[in-house]
Amino acid sequence: MDFELSQETKALKDLVRKLIEKHQMPLERKLLQGEAITAEDLAPGRKAAKDAGLWGLSLPKEYGGADLSTVDNVAVAEENARCLVPLAFGGRVPAFVRRLNDRQKEKYFHPLLRDEKSYAFAQTEPSGGSDPGGQIRTNAVRKGDRWVLNGSKIFISNVARADFFIVVAVTDLEKRQHGGITLFLVDRDAPGVRIGRAIPMIGARTTHELFFEDVELDDDAVVGRQGTGFASAQGLLSGARLNIGARALGVAERCVEMMIEHAKARVAFGELLASKQAVQASIVDSWVDVHQTRLVTYHAAWKQDRGLDTRVEAGLVKFLGSEMVGRVVDRALQLHGAAGAAFDSPLAHWYTDVRTMRIFEGPTDVQRYQVVARSLLK
Structure with a gap:
């Protein structure tokens, strides 16, 4: 795989980041001030996503979707996770639901697409x-x-x-x-x-x-057909595991940016934190964690786009990403001290939020020993 993202994917990441900065970051600030986020608050961002053609990211164009590749979906999820109030792109429908019969589609599938049902x-x-x-x-x-x-x-x-x-x-x-x-x-x-x-x-x-x-x-x-549910459910979980890896990247990347900004501004014992070796090591370790996880995550997405079996890679992404982001958030909170532990900082929210990534969609222990290790040792 060429690990350099295409110009199209880079442009997509840039577009999503601009949407997040304009519509969602003000809502994050509102949330951090203890205010509730309402449906009216979310409406402008949803409209902007629709206007940008980013509604139903994975859905084929015949259903009104954006028909994005897995790599592009990972890129969008990564950017979206940088904000505590993510942007809703609508039309999130499992692939197997598209195989419903006509009566089922009329009752369930099409209302999902129109955002009338959940x-x-x-x-x-x-x-x-x-x-x-x-x-x-x-x-x-x-x-x-x-x-x-x-x-x-x-x-x-x-x-x-x-x-x-x-x-x-x-x-x-x-x-x-x-x-x-x-x-x-x-x-x-x-x-x-x-x-x-x-x-x-x-x-x-x-x-x-x-x-x-x-x-x-x-x-x-x-x-679908009787008896095919296990394969369909596992397919859904593989996509969810890639999504966890992408979200972990977004959160961790923003944490590294916050660490750098804080270290360059904060003075302790007469010196900037950025001049201290322990702080430098913490930031570098976090940057390396993010970079390594990004390579694994985008490689898995690249394989999936080519129709290859990615069950093992999805498990790898799940446990690497979910454990990586826990380490990075912990380092970032430690560097910020009491300010990072206060709930007017996104770090305090992420500290608990990312912990569930190691459990949901299959615990990291299961991914490591039942999925990856079993594949290597069979």
Whole structure:
């Protein structure tokens, strides 16, 4: 791979950075002052993204999307993560949802594109989330011409806004991940669906429990073919892992910039911090961390654009990026001292925000030992 980004991708990064600086950074300052961010606050940025042709980044142009490559998507996510109040680019639809039949598209896909509906992806269960193939207990049993869904989910994001859920369920206990897991479209208000307790998380996130008790579904609730759900879900997670790497880059890069700016302005014991070897080492180590992670992340995106299997690379990006950004934010906060630990600094917010990157979309331990190491040693 030529690790020099194309002129088109560089221009895209520049455009997104300008949009973020104009529309989102003022909102970050508002957030850091303790004020709430409203839908009205977000509207100008969303309009600007649409006007710039950046709506539905991965969607084909036939659906009104920008049809960006994976490399370009990583570039956008990297720039977007530099701000505590990211820009919404709309039309975020998993690739497998595009394969719905015509009736399903009319009910779910097209409203998603028009930003009229929202969904939540429901996979993690109380029995565990790191081994979905072996641990999922939610099941769907065929009874006549209907499916009957029973089970529970936990730590599910976006439930508060979701109009429907994409539910991962076992349809063949013996096959499980080898053809026995299916995805189902389940309406929020379907009989037997119950939203459980809200679970506040670090990083200002709130997840929820979901319960399904004898939820009756017809064949139009099945996503794709029966038994193909595990592969579809894993494909979704690979994209999410690349996104985590891109977001980690954006946060870490801004942290390095803040470290440099602070070190060149702050005087301690009669000298600028920038003159002290320990500070220099901290900044250089952080810059190297960012640079190495960027190479791995963009290489994985480059491979995906060429239709190559990137499951191992996505796992590598996930654990390298999520651990890297934790180190860099920690160094940046340490350098800024009490000012960095105050919630009127983005560093204090990132300190908790980035910690969840090591857990969501597959813990780093699983990526390291179950994905990367297994691939190397098989």
